[in-house]
Amino acid sequence: MIAFNNVSMRYPNSAHLFRQVSFNIEKGDFVLITGQSGAGKSTLLKLMAGIEAPSGGHILINEQDISQLHQNAIPYLRRRFGLVFQDHKLLYDRNSFENVALPLSIQGITGEEAARRVRAALDKVGLLNKEKAMPITLSGGEQQRLAIARAVVSRPSIVIADEPTGGLDRVASLEIMQLLKAFNDVGVTVVIAMHDVAQVSTIAYRTLHIDQQTITAMPAQVGML
Amino acid sequence: MKNWLNQHTLAIKLVMQRLKSHWLNTLTICLVIGITVTLPGLLFVGVDNLQDASRSIKQDAQMSAFLKPALNGNVIQRLINDVQELPQVKEVRFVSKEDAIKQLGEQFLQKDLLADLPQNPLPDALFITLADTNPITAKSVQDILQKRAEVEELVIDSVWMERLNSMLVLGKRIALIFASLLGIAMITVISNTVRMQVLTHEAEIEVSRLIGATHSFIRRPFLYMGSVYGLGGGLIAVGLLFAIVWNLKQPVQLLANNYQSNFQLVFHLVNIGGLILLASTLIGWIAAFIALTQKR
Numbered sequence: 001m002i003a004f005n006n007v008s009m010r011y012p013n014s015a016h017l018f019r020q021v022s023f024n025i026e027k028g029d030f031v032l033i034t035g036q037s038g039a040g041k042s043t044l045l046k047l048m049a050g051i052e053a054p055s056g057g058h059i060l061i062n063e064q065d066i067s068q069l070h071q072n073a074i075p076y077l078r079r080r081f082g083l084v085f086q087d088h089k090l091l092y093d094r095n096s097f098e099n100v101a102l103p104l105s106i107q108g109i110t111g112e113e114a115a116r117r118v119r120a121a122l123d124k125v126g127l128l129n130k131e132k133a134m135p136i137t138l139s140g141g142e143q144q145r146l147a148i149a150r151a152v153v154s155r156p157s158i159v160i161a162d163e164p165t166g167g168l169d170r171v172a173s174l175e176i177m178q179l180l181k182a183f184n185d186v187g188v189t190v191v192i193a194m195h196d197v198a199q200v201s202t203i204a205y206r207t208l209h210i211d212q213q214t215i216t217a218m219p220a221q222v223g224m225l
Numbered sequence: 226m227k228n229w230l231n232q233h234t235l236a237i238k239l240v241m242q243r244l245k246s247h248w249l250n251t252l253t254i255c256l257v258i259g260i261t262v263t264l265p266g267l268l269f270v271g272v273d274n275l276q277d278a279s280r281s282i283k284q285d286a287q288m289s290a291f292l293k294p295a296l297n298g299n300v301i302q303r304l305i306n307d308v309q310e311l312p313q314v315k316e317v318r319f320v321s322k323e324d325a326i327k328q329l330g331e332q333f334l335q336k337d338l339l340a341d342l343p344q345n346p347l348p349d350a351l352f353i354t355l356a357d358t359n360p361i362t363a364k365s366v367q368d369i370l371q372k373r374a375e376v377e378e379l380v381i382d383s384v385w386m387e388r389l390n391s392m393l394v395l396g397k398r399i400a401l402i403f404a405s406l407l408g409i410a411m412i413t414v415i416s417n418t419v420r421m422q423v424l425t426h427e428a429e430i431e432v433s434r435l436i437g438a439t440h441s442f443i444r445r446p447f448l449y450m451g452s453v454y455g456l457g458g459g460l461i462a463v464g465l466l467f468a469i470v471w472n473l474k475q476p477v478q479l480l481a482n483n484y485q486s487n488f489q490l491v492f493h494l495v496n497i498g499g500l501i502l503l504a505s506t507l508i509g510w511i512a513a514f515i516a517l518t519q520k521r
Binding site: 049051072075076077078079083085089090091092102103105106107108109110111150151 | 227228229231232234235428429431432433434435436437438439440442
């Protein structure tokens with residue numbers, strides 16, 4: 001589903017984050033990308049979503065080399081992903097419903113169809129009763145759940161989450177991880193960048209560990225709380 | 226197709242919501258644009274009216290032939306017949322010097338003007354209406370009449386008509402230059418406003434980009450916004466011009482009546498009004514486009 005072939009990445013005027021790394025993520029995988037701060041976890045996710053371009057190598061999404069894509073095709077690639085960010089990136093001048101509806105309106109889906117899908121997504125994350133609430137009135141955990149609802153509303157095949165539990169307490173973190181696992185259980189590939197794997201409770205996951213410009217794929221394991 | 230329509234409808238709705246939520250700001254910008262457009266608009270209305278007036282004058286293109294004194298009636302009649310037979314001439318009207326002094330007296334509300342004068346100073350005259358407004362026609366009739374011994378002086382109305390036409394061309398050009406300069410000012414105002422809006426919605430743009438919004442999806446609301454500002458300003462300008470023309474109509478008509486003219490000040494809503502709306506909307510779109518192409 002996602003294949004990195006000899007991918008290198010360095011930002012201008014800085015050292016390589018990683019050199020010629022290769023790995024595969026299969027459909028339905030639950031993958032954690034771990035590593036210290038600044039190791040390149042977020043960059044790896046950005047490369048997958050076409051937000052950043054690699055310095056070398058090839059990235060294949062569903063066997064399509066995204067480095068060969070025209071600039072105009074990148075937005076359509078991103079629509080295949082559901083993106084969750086540590087800082088939520090919610091629009092604070094719009095209510096919960098409108099925030100979740102944003103990806104649909106980008107795809108030209110409006111009206112009843114959009115309303116039905118938004119409510120279904122809000123229901124899945126347990127925020128159906130807060131569809132009129134402004135994000136600022138929600139707790140940190142609720143804001144992240146709202147961000148997850150926005151990520152899944154357009155039914156992506158891959159969800160990418162960058163430190164989704166950052167800044168949340170243990171209970172809220174656990175809820176978020178369980179929510180992401182619930183989407184994984186219905187076939188969605190989930191890739192999460194995080195530095196604290198202790199938050200992964202009884203979830204079976206694969207790990208890609210970034211260290212010293214290389215990525216090590218660890219065997220599948222079940223997290224312990 | 227449905228998705229494309231949905232996206233445009235959504236962008237228009239979004240723009241209207243944003244403009245409505247800051248209605249005072251929107252109104253101020255539209256007023257500034259409206260007044261900016263009104264100024265060259267007034268010039269265009271003026272030129273348009275003068276053009277209308279010149280067209281009506283052109284329809285009655287005339288030439289006056291003043292005759293030598295002491296010509297007898299037969300000679301004058303022969304001249305009238307000869308002129309009437311010319312294909313370039315539509316109509317010939319003879320005004321004797323007696324009738325001329327009488328008409329002059331009536332114009333100056335003095336019934337017997339001749340009583341105060343030792344003799345009638347006015348000549349007999351032929352007032353010739355030409356068949357068309359072509360200057361070549363006027364020139365050919367002029368050549369024929371200048372050779373006639375009965376004619377002492379010829380006054381060709383087309384000379385001042387040509388001057389009026391030249392003045393109209395100049396007026397149009399000045400209006401165009403004025404409109405271009407104010408158009409640039411308008412672009413600056415709208416461009417800055419749209420740019421401020423872009424900065425205000427930077428977070429939304431960033432999120433939209435990340436979750437798959439295309440370049441056109443992001444730009445569309447701002448382009449519509451610029452166009453709406455232009456259209457709003459254009460509507461205000463059309464309203465202002467309509468009010469100004471309506472206000473000036475009666476005094477202009479009174480003035481024209483004093484010069485025996487039935488000239489009326491008009492505002493061609495479809496032509497001039499439509500042009501103003503189209504131009505201001507287009508300028509709004511261009512201004513927004515410029516704002517969006519500037520690097521952040």
